[in-house]
Amino acid sequence: MTVQPNSIEARDAAYHLHPYSNARKAEAEGSLILEEGEGIYVTDNTGKRYIEGLSGLWSVAVGFGEQRLxxxxxxxxxxxxxxxxxxxxxxxxxxxxxxxxxxxxxxxxxxxxxxxxxxxxxxxxxxxxxxxxxxxxxxxxxxxxxxxxxxxxxxxxxxxxxxxxxxxxxxxxxxxxxxxxxxxxxxxxxxxxxxxxxxxxxxxxxxxxxxxxxxxxxxxxxxxxxxxxxxxxxxxxxxxxxxxxxxxxxxxxxxxxxxxxxxxxxxxxxxxxxxxxxxxxxxxxxxxxxxxxxxxxxxxxxxxxxxxxxxxxxxxxxxxxxxxxxxxxxxxxxxxxxxxxxxxRDLVGNAARLSPLFLSRLKDLTANPLVKEMRGIGLIGALELKQQGDAVGVAGGAMAAACMERGLIVRNLGDTVALCPPLIITEEQMVEMFDIYADALASLSF
Structure with a gap:
């Protein structure tokens, strides 16, 4: 990421100490600036839209922009x-x-x-x-x-x-x-x-x-x-x-x-x-x-x-x-x-109904030789990738970056790459999410 002088990214780097971040890396690179959200999607300040595959921080059950809230x-x-x-x-x-x-x-x-x-x-x-x-x-x-x-x-x-x-x-x-x-x-x-x-x-x-x-x-x-x-x-x-x-x-x-x-x-x-x-x-x-x-x-x-x-x-x-x-x-x-x-809206029921698809799509990806293990239940799951060399998080970080490049926000916990979409997600949206996730995995080479 190239940070332009006086941009919102530059101002963020200058003034904002981020949680769960490398402070020096954030100073040098700036951060992703999100501006809008609707349903399972968020949009950054360049207009690029992403599926929020982790519900923010495991939390936005009803999606973004819910008018009733x-x-x-x-x-x-x-x-x-x-x-x-x-x-x-x-x-x-x-x-x-x-x-x-x-x-x-x-x-x-x-x-x-x-x-x-x-x-x-x-x-x-x-x-x-x-x-x-x-x-x-x-x-x-x-x-x-x-x-x-x-x-x-x-x-x-x-x-x-x-x-x-x-x-x-x-x-x-x-x-x-x-x-x-x-x-x-x-x-x-x-x-x-x-x-x-x-x-x-x-x-x-x-x-x-x-x-x-x-x-x-x-x-x-x-x-x-x-x-x-x-x-x-x-x-x-x-x-x-x-x-x-x-x-x-x-x-x-x-x-x-x-x-x-x-x-x-x-x-x-x-x-x-x-x-x-x-x-x-x-x-x-x-x-x-x-x-x-x-x-x-x-x-x-x-x-x-x-x-x-x-x-x-x-x-x-x-x-x-x-x-x-x-x-x-x-x-x-x-x-x-x-x-x-x-x-x-029976969102608990929606999670139960879509869980078999969610877990089966994760399981399908275990055929990739980079995958060590698949874990999940309901609408929370992850792939753990095989560690590359002595450094924990190299594979997981690369996977998270590849997902974001393709329009999907996930979170890597070391080499474990987690998915936890909003409970409002539809079957069609889940297919879209996993297609991006699978493409990102296929793009990795070490």
Missing amino acids: IDAANAQMQKLPYYHAFAQKSHTPAVELAEKLVQMAPVPMSKVFFTNSGSEGNDTVVKLLWYRANAMGQPQKKKIISRIKGYHGVTVASASLTGLPYNHMSFDLPLPGIMHAGCPHYGGFAQEGESEEQFVARLAQELEDMILAEGPDTIAAFIGEPVMGAGGVIVPPEGYWAAIQAVLKKYDILLIADEVICGFGRTGQMFGSQTMGMEPDVMVLSKQLSSSYMPISAVLVNDRVYQPVADESDRIGTLGHGYTGSGHPVAAAVALENIKIIEE
Whole structure:
């Protein structure tokens, strides 16, 4: 990319520090500037149109330019553009959204705490669990077990939960008291000759061994995505979550389901917990909650978690935690309308109906000798390409660039190239998306 002086790209390079980017590379090359979006497509400032094959960041369920969400935001902006939830204040959108989420939850939940991102949601969960442990007279019961390759955000606490090196390196993370159990990626971590059943049994045993080594009375919770997203679209083997939950129940350890990517239809059911047979005590929701039209996230807790927290807030006099934007009325109004659209248009059903085509097109591409493995479920999937030499990400980066050149935005996670299109995608559009993806793969040579 050649950056013209005084162009929007040059100004971006001069002033904007980008997340998840090489700052020096961005200075030198500038960035792709997106100006418009409609349906599954976005358009850059040169007029070039792309299929947004990752729904932005796994999140724009209803597509871009949805007028009902624009209208919902505008109407709420005119009525009550902002109010907070501190000191027993509230407003109708927050009340209605909390009620709706508790009613939708796949297992009984008690209360909803609103935050502004998945990172803030998971950070809040850590604090609530520490608070709860003190309330219950168990100040030692505060350790949290996450997983290698899990992704839970980028705040100090949530980045500690995340099990990816880039989120720890040079940040002095993870925090003490946060541990990482094995990753449920059979293709990447199975031992030679180990069946999937044996792999699952080993991971469960390793988790139990970790709990016993640390002391069961020191472990507050285990956190996991039903299906891992940013770690490489990792679908756990059959029986994995049943085996993990059996260990947690044995030692009275809470289960946190990070539904930030999976929630609201991505796996072909409303929640990934349903698809994977999980029975969480805490659920964290964001992304497709509002299709990312507004920043909002929600922490759902069951009564087992809520009651000690409520008692402690009564003893102290307040729950000393919250955000200026917690349950923002415009964001809550947009989220409510977004959920209505998902339900009315049966977008969860659309994901389930189109999933066989989505997965079969991915599987067809495994015939290419550059492909190491295909993974996916519902409308989230990826090809992992074979590593080229000693450098991780060379093949994946080349594939992402080839896709973008052809009008498809994807995301490479190292050498894994992910697809996660808006839930509104049609069969015809899916064929178009995969034709570009396949052509880009065919163009690669190393």
